[in-house]
Amino acid sequence: MEHNSDYPEYPEYKHHSKHSAGNETRRHNEEMAEELAVPAPRSGGRVRVLQEDAAEKTTDAARATGWAALVLAILSWIVWPVLLGITAAVVGFIAFRQGSRGLGIWSMTLGLIAAAAYLVLIPFYYAVT
Known part of the structure; x- marks a missing residue:
């Protein structure tokens, strides 16, 4: 059996000749795999900073969603109560799930x-008049 000294740590290459097509294909596949592999983070510092930035952006987005839901809920008391009220409840639930608990609960409740109130009180109004 012929020993290939170019690849001493890979026993599957020992029986191939230096110029065989299979040997070249395997070597190129290994090189490509090594180049495409995602490197592991060496220190947790950079990862921690990225996680904190992502959490801050998520909190800002949740707050903005909560305020938008609260505006919809307040508008639902003035115009289009069913449409805006249900929309405020849905957007409030999204804000609640994103982390803006207080604004989400207020929006869902008001909406x-x-x-x-519209669906219950309007039929009574028309029944009385």
Whole structure:
């Protein structure tokens, strides 16, 4: 059996000749795999900074979503209570899930009360008049 000294640590290359096509293909595949591999982070510092930045952006997005839902909920008391009330409840739930708990709960509560009040009180109004 012929020993290939170019690849001493890879026993599967020992029986191939130096100029065989299989040997070249394997060597190129290994080189490509090494170049495409994602390197592991060497220190946790950079990863921690990226995680903190992502958490801050998520918090800002949740806050903005919560305020938008609260605006929809307040508008639902003035105009289009069913449409804006249900929309405020859905957007408030999204804000709640994203981390803006207080704004989300207020938006869901105000939006659902506006929609329910319209659906319950308007038929009574028309029944009385």
